[in-house]
Amino acid sequence: MMFPNLRTGAIRLAVAVALATQMSVAHCEEVPVKIDNFTFEPAQLTVKVGTTVTWTNHDDIPHTVVSAGKFRSKVMDTDQTYSFTFTSAGDYKYFCSLHPHMVGMIKVE
Ligand SMILES: [Cu+2]
Numbered sequence: 001m002m003f004p005n006l007r008t009g010a011i012r013l014a015v016a017v018a019l020a021t022q023m024s025v026a027h028c029e030e031v032p033v034k035i036d037n038f039t040f041e042p043a044q045l046t047v048k049v050g051t052t053v054t055w056t057n058h059d060d061i062p063h064t065v066v067s068a069g070k071f072r073s074k075v076m077d078t079d080q081t082y083s084f085t086f087t088s089a090g091d092y093k094y095f096c097s098l099h100p101h102m103v104g105m106i107k108v109e
Pocket residue numbers: 062063064096097098099102
């Protein structure tokens with residue numbers, strides 16, 4: 001497609017960006033989970049398929065997030081993050097492999 005002039009082109013670009021932004025809000029949400037004082041916050045979370053969850057370790061000691069057969073982070077030191085995008089529905093129980101009493105759950109629907 002050719003734009004008749006620069007102004008029309010700029011307007012079409014702005015519309016395209018606006019539409020793309022709306023779509024990303026609707027289908028590609030990002031949700032944070034804090035790791036603080038040996039707990040996941042929130043410990044239980046319900047998200048839509050396509051959501052990316054990002055865990056951030058706020059503790060002074062390392063943690064991981066592991067969901068058997070689903071995902072496994074590397075060891076996160078202080079302020080390090082791990083992200084996982086949930087592409088299918090289900091209940092994803094997870095824990096910290098270094099401190100197995102630390103548990104959380106992501107419900108994807
Ligand atoms: Cu831990």
